[in-house]
Amino acid sequence: MNCFPCFTSKKSKSSPCTNETNEHDEHEEFRPPVAMTKRTEERETEQSSVKTFNFRELATATKNFRQECLLGEGGFGRVYKGTLQSTGQLVAVKQLDKHGLHGNKEFQAEVLSLAKLEHPNLVKLIGYCADGDQRLLVFEYVSGGSLQDHLYEQKSGQKPMDWITRMKIAFGAAQGLDYLHDKVNPPVIYRDLKASNILLDAEFYPKLCDFGLHNLEPGTGDSLFLSSRVMDTYGYSAPEYTRGEDLTVKSDVYSFGVVLLELITGRRAIDNTKPNDEQNLVAWAQPIFKDPKRYPDMADPLLKKNFSERGLNQAVAITSMCLQEEPSARPLISDVMVALSFLSMSTEDGIPTTVPILSFRDKSMSIALSRHGSCSVTPFSLPRKEEDEISSSSSESEDDEEEIKQEPIRSQKKQEEEETTTHSNDGSDSNSEKDQEGEHSHLPKPRDSSSSSSNSGSERRSIDETNAAAQSLKIKYSYSSEEEDNERLSSKTSSKSSEESTFSRSNSDRDHVDSPSNTNMRVNSLVHNDSPRNTSMRINSLAYDDSPRNTSIRVNSLAHDDSPRNASMRINSLAHDGSPRNTSMRIDSLVHDDDDEEEEEIENHETRFEQIHSSKFKDQSVYSDDDTEEESGESSLHQIESEEEEHISSDHD
Numbered sequence: 151m152n153c154f155p156c157f158t159s160k161k162s163k164s165s166p167c168t169n170e171t172n173e174h175d176e177h178e179e180f181r182p183p184v185a186m187t188k189r190t191e192e193r194e195t196e197q198s199s200v201k202t203f204n205f206r207e208l209a210t211a212t213k214n215f216r217q218e219c220l221l222g223e224g225g226f227g228r229v230y231k232g233t234l235q236s237t238g239q240l241v242a243v244k245q246l247d248k249h250g251l252h253g254n255k256e257f258q259a260e261v262l263s264l265a266k267l268e269h270p271n272l273v274k275l276i277g278y279c280a281d282g283d284q285r286l287l288v289f290e291y292v293s294g295g296s297l298q299d300h301l302y303e304q305k306s307g308q309k310p311m312d313w314i315t316r317m318k319i320a321f322g323a324a325q326g327l328d329y330l331h332d333k334v335n336p337p338v339i340y341r342d343l344k345a346s347n348i349l350l351d352a353e354f355y356p357k358l359c360d361f362g363l364h365n366l367e368p369g370t371g372d373s374l375f376l377s378s379r380v381m382d383t384y385g386y387s388a389p390e391y392t393r394g395e396d397l398t399v400k401s402d403v404y405s406f407g408v409v410l411l412e413l414i415t416g417r418r419a420i421d422n423t424k425p426n427d428e429q430n431l432v433a434w435a436q437p438i439f440k441d442p443k444r445y446p447d448m449a450d451p452l453l454k455k456n457f458s459e460r461g462l463n464q465a466v467a468i469t470s471m472c473l474q475e476e477p478s479a480r481p482l483i484s485d486v487m488v489a490l491s492f493l494s495m496s497t498e499d500g501i502p503t504t505v506p507i508l509s510f511r512d513k514s515m516s517i518a519l520s521r522h523g524s525c526s527v528t529p530f531s532l533p534r535k536e537e538d539e540i541s542s543s544s545s546e547s548e549d550d551e552e553e554i555k556q557e558p559i560r561s562q563k564k565q566e567e568e569e570t571t572t573h574s575n576d577g578s579d580s581n582s583e584k585d586q587e588g589e590h591s592h593l594p595k596p597r598d599s600s601s602s603s604s605n606s607g608s609e610r611r612s613i614d615e616t617n618a619a620a621q622s623l624k625i626k627y628s629y630s631s632e633e634e635d636n637e638r639l640s641s642k643t644s645s646k647s648s649e650e651s652t653f654s655r656s657n658s659d660r661d662h663v664d665s666p667s668n669t670n671m672r673v674n675s676l677v678h679n680d681s682p683r684n685t686s687m688r689i690n691s692l693a694y695d696d697s698p699r700n701t702s703i704r705v706n707s708l709a710h711d712d713s714p715r716n717a718s719m720r721i722n723s724l725a726h727d728g729s730p731r732n733t734s735m736r737i738d739s740l741v742h743d744d745d746d747e748e749e750e751e752i753e754n755h756e757t758r759f760e761q762i763h764s765s766k767f768k769d770q771s772v773y774s775d776d777d778t779e780e781e782s783g784e785s786s787l788h789q790i791e792s793e794e795e796e797h798i799s800s801d802h803d
């Protein structure tokens with residue numbers, strides 16, 4: 151900086167390093183000759199929007215790298231806050247250390263690939279400077295400080311972050327990481343995920359910084375330098391790193407787990423002020439992970455217990471999975487992200503939502519969450535291919551899925567109580583279901599081609615908007631021999647007065663015919679027609695994994711048209727627990743486009759289905775991958791139809 155003595159000639163009257171008016175005055179002193187500074191915008195490379203700056207421009211922006219503009223110093227060098235003179239944009243200028251300088255071309259190549267990494271949860275690289283021996287990176291400025299600042303270095307009068315904010319930060323960080331792992335090719339291993347590298351804007355929106363810088367590390371390959379970097383990430387590094395093994399995306403998942411643990415506990419990854427056995431956060435937490443009763447004790451005291459116990463359990467379950475010793479046992483960040491997306495949803499009553507199991511790519515996450523009463527359905531995982539099929543087939547309704555309001559989580563205890571109650575009623579249910587079965591055995595199968603109407607309702611309104619109590623669908627589910635394929639569906643609806651949703655189960659009296667392997671079934675359309683009420687349900691996919699009989703169904707939409715009322719119901723997931731054929735379906739939203747006074751009747755709605763499908767073998771299942779069929783609508787195999795059971799109305803309370 152001594153090379154530019156003129157830059158320090160005048161002190162700003164404004165607060166340092168801001169873009170306030172008098173700062174511009176100061177910049178005017180430093181304006182370099184036009185010939186020297188061909189306008190930055192003109193020099194944007196064609197490949198990306200990254201700009202090149204000359205050193206003088208950045209010196210101007212940072213007031214000649216003045217001390218008061220210094221934001222901090224990390225393993226890569228110093229970071230200064232600055233204002234670009236050309237645009238007035240606030241930036242963070244990272245001046246890389248000069249150890250082991252990269253050649254100009256090498257540096258430029260790295261920067262260009264870095265600049266291609268663009269995601270809302272990543273700090274954007276605006277430009278760079280490779281001038282003489284100077285190497286600088288120019289990033290968007292993130293105004294809110296780092297997560298570390300907010301967790302541990304709170305300013306006086308600043309409120310501690312609440313639970314939902316913490317979960318939102320975790321979700322955003324997971325999204326950024328998911329982008330690096332899953333959306334760019336080849337995947338980028340972050341290597342340096344930690345609370346100080348998660349920056350927050352004024353609304354606590356998280357942005358990861360320092361990603362992809364590994365190859366730019368000055369002195370890469372220089373053991374001395376590397377050891378200082380390891381020191382910095384101590385507490386966040388995955389065990390394989392200390393074992394000298396290669397880092398993988400799962401090493402990032404471990405570091406993410408440490409950050410999540412910090413968010414939950416409010417404890418630093420390494421805290422030398424604590425007693426010996428509490429200094430390393432992960433080591434402190436490991437025994438607690440094994441004892442769910444102690445989970446509430448882990449929570450940051452600053453939260454003052456303002457979180458739902460189940461939400462906490464879910465978060466701890468996710469964290470403990472991320473922190474598994476073996477990389478292969480850790481979840482994919484995409485699954486972590488999905489789980490967190492639900493935990494970060496705030497509901498009216500502040501209770502987080504359940505996690506639809508079918509969202510996960512890897513069953514380990516669903517298993518972990520279900521252990522903690524965190525999933526609305528039985529653990530189940532779809533083979534990747536199947537999952538892709540589901541997502542592609544459901545893509546047409548992706549927008550609609552946005553509308554889905556998730557069912558609020560009740561306390562685990564309450565759910566158990568409800569399940570017990572339901573079981574105690576099974577006898578009577580069972581009888582009526584038998585009756586239904588008898589009646590339906592001779593019912594004609596109407597050819598109602600009205601598939602889902604859920605997409606057609608112009609002004610549908612979610613019941614959940616006015617009543618957080620979600621809907622529950624109770625299903626009697628049985629498997630039969632292949633001759634009995636395309637069997638009947640019976641259903642009854644009931645209006646319930648419970649304030650909270652039920653998660654009901656009923657037993658089947660029919661034996662399951664085991665298939666030798668996993669069976670998957672896709673039902674594109676399931677319709678029953680009970681004039682004057684027409685009801686149609688579209689099941690987007692259904693699968694079961696024979697051992698241990700976990701079955702999940704994703705129902706894309708369900709609607710019934712009961713003139714003059716039109717209602718549609720969307721079911722996000724359905725599962726049955728094979729023994730003894732308990733099946734539960736949770737409806738995430740039930741919408742209708744009718745007027746207000748009719749809405750009451752549709753709230754708290756319970757339906758029971760029997761014998762939704764039969765399928766012994768995968769190739770005999772009611773399942774189709776056939777694109778042409780999908781395009782042209784449902785084939786006959788895709789339709790299972792029946793009439794609505796007569797005593798539907800008798801179940802209304």
Ligand SMILES: Nc1ncnc2c1ncn2[C@@H]1O[C@H](COP(=O)(O)OP(=O)(O)OP(=O)(O)O)[C@@H](O)[C@H]1O
Pocket residue numbers: 221222223224225226227228229242273289290291292293295296342346347349359360382
């Ligand atoms: N884009 C940015 N916007 C605002 N502040 C930033 C930005 N980038 C970095 N900082 C701040 O600059 C300081 C130094 O950051 P830097 O990332 O270099 O170091 P670190 O994260 O503390 O350590 P390490 O380099 O080991 O990751 C930190 O206080 C960080 O919050």
